Amino acid sequence: MKLLRGDRLRFGLAVFGLSALAVFVLAGCSDTAPESGNSPSAPSSSGPSSAPIPTASTPTLKPLPKPTKPFPTPAVTGAPESDAPLADRIRFAIAKQTQVTAGKAARTTVNCPGIDTADKPGDHTLKCTVTYAGQPFTGTLTVNAQPYTATYKFTSENVAVVKEKVVDAVLRAVPDAATITCTMQPVAVVPSTGDGIRCDVTTTANAVTPYNARISGDGKILVAKA
Structure with missing residues (x-):
């Protein structure tokens, strides 16, 4: 009777051991497909952007106000008497x-x-x-x-002239002037012949054109493109 019990015990252990081995093998050799949530996603690639590139627009400048009256003649004082030397x-x-x-x-x-x-x-x-x-x-x-x-x-x-008079003459002669830049000091002495004074005019369309202002001996200013 004792011998039979021992055999049964050994048999039971053997069965248990096989069962454990089978479970281990199944766990180690499982070929079940992984869930879709765990699969790595393929990298996506995108081509060059076809969006249009914005271009800067040319600004429109405000015109300078045109003079409505002639350039003022200065009042010169200190005249001597008619019978003075x-x-x-x-x-x-x-x-x-x-x-x-x-x-x-x-x-x-x-x-x-x-x-x-x-x-x-x-x-x-x-x-x-x-x-x-x-x-x-x-x-x-x-x-x-x-x-x-x-x-x-x-x-x-030579003649002497002030900058205000030159700018005024250019403004009267050039249409649509937005800015006027004359290369001169506030007071200048210039030849009455030759090209005169250089002035760059920027129009309302933002275009720059050079002009020459020539001062004659009687004070008249002639403006022409350089």
């Missing part, structure tokens, strides 16, 4: 014409060595230095004196 009257005449041509009243001195004796009968030719607002230029004065009358003339290759 000839030299004083000539100095004032030259100073006045210089300021009118320039476009603005400013301190002006006229120095012509020998002018104080130019009232003697005969022809006189003198060299003069005119200084307008601190800017000097030279010229020639001719005087024809008679016992009771005298005529005189002053000529120069």
